[in-house]
Amino acid sequence: xxxxxxxxxxxxxxxxxxxxxxxxxxxxxxxxxxxxxxxxxxxxxxxxxxxxxxxxxxxxxxxxxxxxxxxxxxxxxxxxxxxxxxxxxxxxxxxxxxxxxxxxx
Amino acid sequence: xxxxxxxxxxxxxxxxxxxxxxxxxxxxxxxxxxxxxxxxxxxxxxxxxxxxxxxxxxxxxxxxxxxxxxxxxxxxxxxxxxxxxxxxxxxxxxxxxxxxxxxxxxxxxxxxxxxxxxxxxxxxxxxxxxxxxxxxxxxxxxxxxxxxxxxxxxxxxxxxxxxxxxxxxxxxxxxxxxxxxxxxxxxxxxxxxxxxxxxxxxxxxxxxxxxxxxxxxxxxxxxxxxxxxxxx
Numbered sequence: 001x002x003x004x005x006x007x008x009x010x011x012x013x014x015x016x017x018x019x020x021x022x023x024x025x026x027x028x029x030x031x032x033x034x035x036x037x038x039x040x041x042x043x044x045x046x047x048x049x050x051x052x053x054x055x056x057x058x059x060x061x062x063x064x065x066x067x068x069x070x071x072x073x074x075x076x077x078x079x080x081x082x083x084x085x086x087x088x089x090x091x092x093x094x095x096x097x098x099x100x101x102x103x104x105x
Numbered sequence: 106x107x108x109x110x111x112x113x114x115x116x117x118x119x120x121x122x123x124x125x126x127x128x129x130x131x132x133x134x135x136x137x138x139x140x141x142x143x144x145x146x147x148x149x150x151x152x153x154x155x156x157x158x159x160x161x162x163x164x165x166x167x168x169x170x171x172x173x174x175x176x177x178x179x180x181x182x183x184x185x186x187x188x189x190x191x192x193x194x195x196x197x198x199x200x201x202x203x204x205x206x207x208x209x210x211x212x213x214x215x216x217x218x219x220x221x222x223x224x225x226x227x228x229x230x231x232x233x234x235x236x237x238x239x240x241x242x243x244x245x246x247x248x249x250x251x252x253x254x255x256x257x258x259x260x261x262x263x264x265x266x267x268x269x270x271x272x273x274x275x276x277x278x279x280x281x282x283x284x285x286x287x288x289x290x291x292x293x294x295x296x297x298x299x300x301x302x303x304x305x306x307x308x309x310x311x312x313x314x315x316x317x318x319x320x321x322x323x324x325x326x327x328x329x330x331x332x333x334x335x336x337x
Contacts, residue, residue, distance in 0.1 A: 056149040058169050066284045080274045086267065090281055096153055097285035
């Protein structure tokens with residue numbers, strides 16, 4: 001099977017997004033990005049709820065339309081040929097501003 | 106007369122006032138009492154900006170407020186305001202200066218330090234024009250033209266801070282920054298631009314200030330202005 005999205009490293013280990021359509025749909029519902037660890041074949045989900053840092057009390061809450069899906073950010077970063085380090089930085093920006101959409105209501 | 110260091114300007118500041126956005130580099134004053142204003146507590150600041158180089162120096166704010174919303178501070182209550190490397194981060198600098206003037210006592214002093222774009226990473230960017238600033242003040246966030254200008258600032262930031270070669274790479278980065286309302290230099294100036302801004306603020310009656318003294322240190326990467334609130 002040809003993968004749409006290239007591999008990327010998480011803590012020095014190559015991973016790729018699980019591209020099964022049902023997994024992708026579930027990811028979007030749950031605010032997750034399911035990845036496959038290539039050295040072991042282990043599959044696990046990165047969760048927006050674990051990544052988001054709570055906003056300070058003085059900062060207005062994020063409007064729903066400003067939120068982004070973790071999975072979509074990763075897909076778009078790969079599509080745009082961002083380096084792994086840039087994708088990590090983008091997710092870091094998103095989590096620090098609590099932008100990552102968590103489970104859909 | 107233009108000073109070559111900021112010290113002669115700071116020596117004119119007395120009384121009780123506020124510094125906004127001091128983070129890890131509060132300004133030292135000899136004869137004044139300073140309260141610190143920031144939108145984040147010290148703990149929040151360290152959690153959100155772990156890259157700050159001097160954690161031990163980050164101050165605990167006395168007042169939690171955004172620089173562009175000082176509504177928790179009474180009118181005409183401050184002898185001075187200190188704002189170093191802050192105004193360029195404000196999407197609406199005119200609105201911010203109107204707020205500053207409101208909380209200053211008549212004759213109160215505003216000490217501004219600003220980067221000179223010719224000597225910073227902003228060098229490749231276009232200088233922000235007075236018309237741009239006026240439009241940013243008149244068109245609130247959500248206005249299509251305003252959002253477009255803000256997006257352009259994020260694009261500039263993406264172009265400067267990253268080594269992307271393609272416009273689509275820059276655009277997505279900028280889109281994410283805009284969603285985050287990321288803290289960037291929305292504007293960049295040279296000293297003459299800021300003089301033009303203050304002249305307009307006074308002539309239009311929007312926020313009258315007069316120049317007390319200016320400093321342009323020899324290394325040139327920043328400049329300082331001491332402005333006085335003018336009434337009548």
